[in-house]
Amino acid sequence: MAERDPRPSPTKTSTRPRAPKPAEAARHACEQLASLIVHEPEGVSGVARHEDGWLVSVDVLEVARIPDTTSLLATYEVRIDERGELQEYRRVRRYRRGAADDC
Structure with missing residues (x-):
């Protein structure tokens, strides 16, 4: 009688990378934007699912001023793919x- 191998048989795994979760997508977007622009x-x-990844709105301090309420900030839209690139x-x-959004 042949003995059975107790190890589970290998299953096919997808070669498609796991899509990042919203928090991971935001982190990837911030890191990659910071590597391209001078500001942190x-x-x-905002984080929104896009057809082939994520669209992340990242807020950046561009010009620090005193008082802080007069500092200039910017919002960047960063699109990353399913791999977080x-x-x-x-x-x-x-x-x-200190400026309020227009309603």
Whole structure:
């Protein structure tokens, strides 16, 4: 009688990379944007699933001023793919820290 191998048989694994979760997508977007521009990201104001990845809105301090409420910030839209790699970015807004959004 032949003995059975107790190890599970190998299963086919997908070669497609696991898509990042929203928090991972935001982190990837911030890291990659910071490597391309002079300024450090301050935070993320939006994360949206895109057809082939994520669209992340990253807020960046561009000009620090005193008082802080007069500092200039910018929002960048950063598109990353399913692997978390940067596809494109663009600055979509520049504003004073103390300014309210137009409604």
